[in-house]
Amino acid sequence: MSLREMAKQPDLLAPGHRLCAGCGEAVTARLVLKAVRGPTIVTAATGCLEVATTIFPYTAWDLPWIHTAFENAAANASGIEAAFRAMKRKGRGPLAKYEHIDVIAFAGDGGTYDIGLQALSGALERGHDFVYVLLDNEAYMNTGIQRSGGTPRCAATTTSPAGRVIPGKREWKKPIDEIVVAHEIPYVATVSASYPTDLIRKMRCALEAEGPAFIHAFVPCPRGWRFPSEQTIALGRLAVQTCLFPLWECRLEEGRPRYTLSSPSLSIAKNPERKRPIEEYLEKQGRFRHLFRPERRDDLIKEIQEWVDLKWERLLEKAL
Amino acid sequence: MTGQKSAPGWRELPHGAVPYKSSREYKTGDWGVLKPKIDFGRCTKCTLCHFYCPEGAIRMRGDGYPEVDYDFCKGCGICAAECPVKCIEMVRRG
Ligand code: SF4
């Protein structure tokens, strides 16, 4: 489908939601829902998306939507899928009349890397047919920017503030994709709203996969990362261009995970001179300000660059 | 609970807290200071502004041109920053 045709698809996330101006989650959720192919039920863990789209008595969801607690988006999705299958088998119940129902679970990084990890792991292991969409804005933004397992090293948050003693968060980002791939599910992919065609295509593949699928979306947050709202898309693009967040997909073929780089990252793999230095990405965000002022922390910038390079090399080893 | 004769069975419980109005009834168009102004003479109908708007406030019209719904635009400036031919300008609301 071309962009022009996809533009005609009605939006399933209605305007009037109260996510911040320039919110990357809003763009991502809109694009994810552009890929919906038939009857679909959505469930969302506690988080910015849930809070800001369903302020009573309003809802921004133009499809069935169920709120769940912080930790159990994946368990809830499992229940929805199991209920559908049971009704279908017995031929009774409100969902029995549908040929198929897609189930999408949205959760943030807090609800995935930390609080929802065991529910996610359990649902993947049981093999429920659903798509889990991780909206990774790299901290607990909804409650006021607390660090999560998804927060990158050196980012300042309210619970990992940058000061004289520590330079922001001390730990590296948890390798959630590897953890998910290790569950040997049919489909895992990374996406960025800065690349809408790639995102919508991958979401469609995820829906079509039989069994669990996992979509990891990189979601710039103007409020929590401290950058002007119009730069959300540009920053997402820079994360891909610096290879901090490469775009790829991984299918399980004959028991082996097969990684494929998506075109924006593949072109960098082929032309390594196009890979941009991580500094360009860091310097645009207030959460990394202390790496540049009052004095430049070349040691830390270098450390981050080396980490990005290592992760990128490790991906290339798997994907080429 | 005091004063309650017998607790309701699960079948009698309400179906949960159900937001029953569309957020379309809640206008966010007054959030921003700036609003986009599109120069249709230069617009190439590429549709990118439609995809990148967090509010879904840009609709592609039948003739292929974008149209901003100022009832919901929060003035974030993404459309102006991302338009490949730079034909969107952010101007003061007034
Ligand atoms: S300024 Fe932001 S909210 Fe308004 S139309 Fe442009 S992208 Fe949408």
Ligand code: SF4
């Ligand atoms: S991004 Fe610019 S050129 Fe493309 S449709 Fe929007 S206004 Fe027109």
